[in-house]
Each structure stands twice: as C-alpha cells, then as structure tokens.
Amino acid sequence: MYNLPTNTKKWQFDIFLKKIFKKKTDAPFAQLLINVHPLPLFHVKSPIFLFYSASVRQGIVDSVKRALGDQKVKSVVICGQNGVFCGGADIREFGRQMSGPPLVPMIHDIEAANKPVVAAIEGSALGGGLELALGCHYRISHSKAKLGLPEVTLGLLPAAGGTQRLPRLIGVPAALNLITTGRHVTAAEALQLGILDHVTEHNTVDVAVKFALSVTGESLDGRRISSFSCAPLSDLDSLFEEAMLKVRGAARGAIAPVACVQAVRAAATLPYAQGMEREKELMATLFHSGQARALQYFFFAQRAVGRWSTPSGARWDTSQPRPVRKAAVIGLGTMGRGITVALAQAGLSVVAVETHAKQLMEAKKAVPSMLKRGAVRGGTTIEPDSITYSETVQAVADVDLVIEAVFEDMALKEKVFQQLSIVCKPDTLLCTNTSSLDVDHLASQTRHPELVVGMHFFAPAHVMKLLEVVYGRRSSPAAVATAMQLGKKMGKVSVAVGNCRGFAGNRMLKRYLEQAFFLLEEGATPELVDRALEEFGFPMGVFRMSDLSGLDVGWRVRKADGLADTSLTGTSARVRQGCRYSPLGDLLCEHGRFGQKTGRGWYQYDKPGGRVAKSDPWLHNFLDEYRARHGLVPRCIDQQEVLERCLFVLINEGFQILEEGIAAGPEDIDAIYVFGYGWPRHRGGPMFYADMVGLERVVERLERYHQAHPNVPYLQPSGLLRRLVANGSPPIHKWRNVIKNRNSQL
Numbered sequence: 182m183y184n185l186p187t188n189t190k191k192w193q194f195d196i197f198l199k200k201i202f203k204k205k206t207d208a209p210f211a212q213l214l215i216n217v218h219p220l221p222l223f224h225v226k227s228p229i230f231l232f233y234s235a236s237v238r239q240g241i242v243d244s245v246k247r248a249l250g251d252q253k254v255k256s257v258v259i260c261g262q263n264g265v266f267c268g269g270a271d272i273r274e275f276g277r278q279m280s281g282p283p284l285v286p287m288i289h290d291i292e293a294a295n296k297p298v299v300a301a302i303e304g305s306a307l308g309g310g311l312e313l314a315l316g317c318h319y320r321i322s323h324s325k326a327k328l329g330l331p332e333v334t335l336g337l338l339p340a341a342g343g344t345q346r347l348p349r350l351i352g353v354p355a356a357l358n359l360i361t362t363g364r365h366v367t368a369a370e371a372l373q374l375g376i377l378d379h380v381t382e383h384n385t386v387d388v389a390v391k392f393a394l395s396v397t398g399e400s401l402d403g404r405r406i407s408s409f410s411c412a413p414l415s416d417l418d419s420l421f422e423e424a425m426l427k428v429r430g431a432a433r434g435a436i437a438p439v440a441c442v443q444a445v446r447a448a449a450t451l452p453y454a455q456g457m458e459r460e461k462e463l464m465a466t467l468f469h470s471g472q473a474r475a476l477q478y479f480f481f482a483q484r485a486v487g488r489w490s491t492p493s494g495a496r497w498d499t500s501q502p503r504p505v506r507k508a509a510v511i512g513l514g515t516m517g518r519g520i521t522v523a524l525a526q527a528g529l530s531v532v533a534v535e536t537h538a539k540q541l542m543e544a545k546k547a548v549p550s551m552l553k554r555g556a557v558r559g560g561t562t563i564e565p566d567s568i569t570y571s572e573t574v575q576a577v578a579d580v581d582l583v584i585e586a587v588f589e590d591m592a593l594k595e596k597v598f599q600q601l602s603i604v605c606k607p608d609t610l611l612c613t614n615t616s617s618l619d620v621d622h623l624a625s626q627t628r629h630p631e632l633v634v635g636m637h638f639f640a641p642a643h644v645m646k647l648l649e650v651v652y653g654r655r656s657s658p659a660a661v662a663t664a665m666q667l668g669k670k671m672g673k674v675s676v677a678v679g680n681c682r683g684f685a686g687n688r689m690l691k692r693y694l695e696q697a698f699f700l701l702e703e704g705a706t707p708e709l710v711d712r713a714l715e716e717f718g719f720p721m722g723v724f725r726m727s728d729l730s731g732l733d734v735g736w737r738v739r740k741a742d743g744l745a746d747t748s749l750t751g752t753s754a755r756v757r758q759g760c761r762y763s764p765l766g767d768l769l770c771e772h773g774r775f776g777q778k779t780g781r782g783w784y785q786y787d788k789p790g791g792r793v794a795k796s797d798p799w800l801h802n803f804l805d806e807y808r809a810r811h812g813l814v815p816r817c818i819d820q821q822e823v824l825e826r827c828l829f830v831l832i833n834e835g836f837q838i839l840e841e842g843i844a845a846g847p848e849d850i851d852a853i854y855v856f857g858y859g860w861p862r863h864r865g866g867p868m869f870y871a872d873m874v875g876l877e878r879v880v881e882r883l884e885r886y887h888q889a890h891p892n893v894p895y896l897q898p899s900g901l902l903r904r905l906v907a908n909g910s911p912p913i914h915k916w917r918n919v920i921k922n923r924n925s926q927l
C-alpha cells in the first residue's frame with residue numbers, strides 16, 4: 182500500500198498516486214497521495230469529490246494512521262484535490278444510515294499526533310472541512326479560499342468539534358458570529374480572525390509542504406486547539422443573553438441557531454471534553470429534526486430549480502442562452518429603478534427609459550444613490566457610465582434585451598410591446614416585468630413572439646433574490662435560457678414557470694389572502710391572523726405585509742377584474758361568479774386606507790410612511806359593523822385554523838399549479854415561496870411542508886373546510902394531491918414521477 186522508494190537522493194517529490202477506493206455509482210472516492218522526501222513527509226490528499234463520505238473518511242483515517250505509524254515520516258500535510266480542500270460532510274449521507282469512521286475521533290487522532298500536521302487549504306474549507314483543518318496543528322490557505330461553518334444553514338451545528346475549537350482559537354464573540362450565521366469568510370478575514378496561520382498567493386500545497394518540513398520536530402504543545410482555554414471575557418452571562426436574544430429574533434423559530442449559541446456557551450464555560458459532550462447532545466436533537474430535513478431538502482431544491490424544463494420539451498441542458506451585454510429597462514418607477522440597478526450591478530450596460538420627465542429626473546437621482554449604497558454594502562465598484570438615461574423608446578434600438586416595467590396596465594403594456602417590436606433589433610429579447618398579466622397576449626403584439634418572456638422581479642428588485650421567468654406558449658428555448666442565465670448573473674434564484682394569471686407565486690398568494698379576509702369576516706382580527714403566521718415563521722403576517730406593500734395594489738387589480746364593486750348589497754355583496762368573495766380590502770381602500778403609505782390600513786401607524794404597526798380600534802369597530810351588516814356571527818378562531826386555512830389553501834393551489842405543468846416540480850414552488858414570499862426556510866417551502874404534515878392530513882383538512890365553506894371551490898383538494906394520496910403519499914422527491922405521468926407532453 183505505502184512504499185518509500187529507496188532512491189530519493191535529492192530534494193524531490195515523487196508522487197505515488199493510488200486509488201484506494203474505486204468510484205461507486207453515487208459515492209465520492211478518495212485518493213491517497215504520498216510525497217516522499219529525504220526528510221519524509223506524508224501528504225494526505227483527501228476528498229477528491231469535495232465532500233466527506235464514509236469512504237473518504239476511511240481513506241483519511243487509514244492514510245493518517247500509516248503516516249503517524251511510519252518512523253520515517255516526520256510531518257504530514259493534508260490537502261484536497263483539484264484545488265478544493267473540503268466542502269464538508271456529504272449532506273446526502275445524513276438522510277441515510279451513516280457508516281464509516283466518524284469524524285470526531287478522526288479529527289482527535291490528527292490533533293493528538295506527535296508529528297506536525299498542516300492543512301493546505303485551497304478552494305473551500307467548509308463545515309466538517311474546516312473542522313478537520315481546526316484539528317490540524319497549522320493552517321495555510323490560498324488567498325482565494327473561503328472558509329466557514331455553514332452547518333446552521335442545514336439545521337445542524339458544527340458537531341465535529343467546531344463549536345468547541347473555534348471559540349478557543351478566535352474568541353467567543355467572533356466564533357458566535359461565524360457559527361450562528363454560517364457565513365463564509367475570505368482567507369484574508371480568516372487570517373485576521375486568527376483561524377489561519379498563513380495565506381499565500383502561490384501554490385498552497387508547495388508552501389504547506391515547505392512549512393511542514395520547517396516545523397518538523399518542534400513542540401506541538403501550543404498547537405492543539407482543544408487544549409486552549411477561551412479568552413476570558415468580563416461579562417459572559419450578558420454576552421450570551423444578548424447573543425441568544427439576537428439569534429432568537431432573527432431565527433423566526435429555527436432551532437439550530439439557538440443550539441449553536443448553547444454549544445458555544447459550553448465551550449466558554451466547560452472543559453473541552455464536557456463541551457464536546459454538550460455539542461454531541463445538542464447535535465443529536467437537531468440531527469433528526471424536521472427543520473434539519475427541511476433545510477437540507479431546501480439546499481438541494483435551490484440547485485434543482487436551475488435544471489429547468491418546460492412542457493414543450495425545452496431544457497436547461499439543451500437550450501443555448503444568448504449573450505446579453507446591453508439591456509434596457511422601460512419605465513423607471515420603483516420596479517424599473519430596482520431592475521436598472523440589478524442589471525448594472527451584474528456588469529451590463531443599461532439604457533434606462535422613462536417617458537415622464539419628472540419621473541426620469543427622480544430616477545436619475547435615485548438610481549446612482551441606490552448603486553452607491555449597494556457598492557458600499559457589497560464592497561463592489563460600478564462603472565459610473567454603465568447607465569444611460571433616455572426619455573424615448575428609440576434609445577433601445579441596439580440593445581440585446583429589454584425589460585418592460587411600466588405601470589401594470591394591459592393597454593399600456595400592449596402599446597410598449599408594439600413599439601419595442603418596431604424599434605428593437607429583430608433578435609432582441611423582449612421581457613415583461615408584469616406580476617400577473619398574460620405574457621402570451623403581450624407576445625402576440627410583437628413580430629417575434631418567440632422572443633418574448635416574462636421576467637417577474639420582486640420588490641425591491643435589486644435586493645430580492647427571486648425571479649420568476651415566465652415562458653409563454655411560443656417562447657423559444659433560447660429566450661427562456663437567456664432570461665434564466667441573466668437572472669443568475671444578477672444574483673437571482675431564477676425559477677421557470679408557465680404563463681397563467683399571477684404565475685406561480687401570486688396565484689397561490691391570492692388564495693392565501695382570500696382565506697385571511699374570510700377569517701376576519703368569521704371573527705378573527707388582523708392581529709390574531711398575523712400572530713399565527715409570524716409564529717409559524719413568516720417575517721410578517723399577511724395583514725402587516727399588505728400594509729407594507731400597499732392595499733391599493735390588489736384593489737386596482739380587483740377593480741380591473743370587475744370584482745371590487747362595493748355598491749352591491751345583501752348576499753350579492755359577498756359573492757362573485759357564484760363563489761364567496763370578501764370586499765373587506767376594497768372597503769378599506771375606499772376609506773383611503775392604503776396601508777403604511779397613508780398611515781392607516783389593517784393597522785394604524787404614527788404617520789404616513791410609518792413602520793410600526795399598532796392595533797387600530799377603528800378597524801375593530803369597522804369589522805364589528807361589517808359583520809353585523811352582513812349577519813355574520815363572530816366565532817372564536819384559533820391559530821391552528823388560521824394556519825390550516827391560509828396555508829393549506831395556498832398549498833392546494835401549488836398542487837394545482839404542478840398538475841397544470843405551470844411549475845415543473847415542487848422545488849420550484851418552494852424556492853419561489855422561500856425567496857419571494859418569506860416562507861420560513863426551516864420549513865422547506867409550502868410543498869415540502871405538505872409532505873411533512875402528511876398529504877392525507879392536508880386532504881382531510883381541506884375537505885373539512887370545504888364542507889364548512891362549500892362556496893369556496895379552492896378548498897377542494899386538487900386532483901394531483903388526491904392522486905398522490907391514492908399512490909400512497911410518496912415522499913416529495915418522487916412527486917415528479919406522478920406529475921410526469923400526467924403532463925407527459927415531455
């Protein structure tokens with residue numbers, strides 16, 4: 182297995198590459214690399230495929246053991262392969278029966294070695310990868326590497342000694358920050374924090390090898406982090422109380438950040454061995470939790486949405502995006518400005534068009550300051566002349582792609598698309614930022630409907646991560662691929678969805694809002710509904726959210742749809758097209774209550790534009806009078822009903838969307854809801870939540886509510902949901918099979 186050649190006369194690296202594990206179908210394999218030198222050095226080349234799997238751990242254990250047992254070996258260097266040290270544990274293994282050597286003793290053995298062990302970090306040292314490096318006696322890194330303990334983002338904590346070693350190495354406050362946020366740090370920051378001993382611009386392994394040889398024989402007493410004490414702090418109790426408050430405030434019910442604080446506290450207050458016990462206990466509670474499952478599902482779901490497909494057969498891997506160097510934005514209201522900023526931040530040259538002189542003038546001031554703020558936050562620079570402004574659409578004649586962001590009015594958008602079709606190059610991609618209007622209809626206004634897609638941004642467009650890319654019936658695969666790629670370049674999570682009213686996100690939201698209104702009619706208050714949703718983990722309940730985004734937005738849409746008619750009386754006041762309808766939102770708007778911007782909405786605010794929502798006695802009186810007028814007897818509504826009514830109806834619409842092929846898979850809907858609508862990530866997204874709750878239960882509750890409210894057709898379980906239950910409620914990763922059988926135009 183491990184031979185030292187006898188002819189090593191001069192300084193040299195003779196590399197013996199041995200595959201000690203063959204690649205299995207889905208498991209990473211390890212390679213052992215032995216560098217031999219007159220002052221022999223053992224060079225453990227670890228995970229070839231980035232992540233620890235059982236076989237990779239076994240490879241490291243075996244090779245370290247051999248190195249330590251060989252008297253001729255004086256120092257050891259551990260590095261990764263293909264420029265990556267280690268991205269941590271193989272997350273897919275967490276869902277299975279775990280086998281192979283555990284990480285904790287492996288890292289302990291490395292730390293306990295009586296020969297210097299040096300970590301040579303390139304690419305990433307994340308999670309268990311960084312924990313391995315912390316077990317080494319020295320850490321040398323390339324300047325471009327990134328390091329971090331992101332376990333908290335997977336619903337876990339760094340349970341291979343990370344919570345105990347990091348605070349001992351860099352102090353409690355810095356370790357708390359890294360472990361509770363899971364953020365990645367650059368090598369420069371890691372050096373400054375004291376995680377690294379040295380950062381190099383050169384070949385990291387060469388530097389580490391030289392270094393390892395230079396410290397051969399030196400005492401390792403001061404190099405074993407587990408033997409350190411945490412730097413003393415004057416008021417440990419208040420530090421941890423503050424940390425806990427901060428973490429609980431930001432966590433919205435996620436348990437891992439709280440456990441991380443508890444584990445770091447153990448490092449600060451207990452001897453190392455006891456701290457490790459505490460780390461293990463806390464990890465055991467997290468490891469099998471629903472939240473860890475949800476977060477790990479979501480980790481892969483985010484990546485799955487990039488592998489988009491459409492019912493017409495277009496796919497991410499067969500559709501070629503077009504290069505986009507110069508783009509235009511039409512309409513510089515709030516959305517248009519945000520999109521302009523996001524395009525410029527992505528390095529594109531942008532033509533920003535606004536036909537109203539006043540609005541253009543305002544945009545010319547607002548956009549540069551938004552860019553400046555973004556640059557300060559992100560430490561980036563923006564080419565000052567990357568944006569040109571114009572008052573006429575003619576200015577977009579030579580751009581590769583246009584994003585229309587004018588007022589949400591079909592007649593206006595039609596006109597813009599007709600104009601664009603004349604002004605632009607024949608191959609320019611024409612995109613609309615509509616949040617619900619018919620993309621096919623807009624495409625029909627142009628000479629090249631195959632070049633029309635929706636790019637639905639979320640406000641503020643330069644901040645929010647979500648982008649719905651809406652393909653129409655005639656959108657070409659290249660057009661979809663181009664919009665998806667541009668979204669990625671803008672740092673967005675782009676999700677491809679089909680064309681229907683409200684697309685995926687807003688279509689589902691409509692059902693959720695309707696239920697919230699119905700609950701008010703039946704006796705709930707905005708406070709009760711919001712509390713239930715916020716305790717579930719939404720950053721804001723539905724009414725606080727409506728106040729923030731403006732009640733007039735939905736009112737305008739309902740008016741355009743002929744729904745917002747408050748002149749109707751008697752039973753017809755609360756019925757539209759044979760279905761239950763609540764005019765509550767319309768009535769509030771008629772009272773001039775548009776939410777935060779008018780200082781009144783579902784709540785009251787100290788002034789127009791105020792942010793702090795306060796309960797409003799006027800609103801409660803208004804609700805009482807409304808119920809009395811319509812003969813509605815208020816009843817006691819509990820939080821469970823709020824959650825079931827609001828969330829299950831939204832989920833049901835999600836199944837309908839999957840059934841119709843508007844979204845290709847549950848991951849798409851979950852990514853839309855987490856990135857665009859504040860669905861708590863630790864609950865995985867609405868479709869994952871349905872899987873967790875149990876599809877049968879979702880059906881049973883929907884049926885019950887539908888019986889109680891037969892004039893709300895959307896409470897009837899969707900056909901797909903029923904079919905999944907009939908198929909034995911397969912786990913979420915198998916739903917696509919059931920969906921595919923149904924929508925098999927593919």
Ligand SMILES: CCCCCCCCCCCCC/C=C/C(=O)SCCNC(=O)CCNC(=O)[C@H](O)C(C)(C)COP(=O)(O)OP(=O)(O)OC[C@H]1O[C@@H](n2cnc3c(N)ncnc32)[C@H](O)[C@@H]1OP(=O)(O)O
Nearest residue numbers: 232268269270271272273307308309331340341465468484
């Ligand atoms: C009673 C019970 C008691 C139980 C107690 C159990 C004790 C168990 C103890 C275990 C202790 C373990 C401690 C360690 C934990 C960890 O290490 S958790 C993992 C931490 N690491 C991460 O979170 C890193 C995640 N990955 C990334 O950040 C990025 O992927 C990257 C490494 C920086 C690379 O980025 P990029 O180049 O942009 O590529 P991607 O597109 O993101 O990824 C490429 C593909 O690789 C897949 N992938 C990424 N990371 C992992 C991973 N850690 N495991 C498995 N697979 C991973 C990713 O999904 C991509 O694949 P596709 O999805 O097929 O595209």
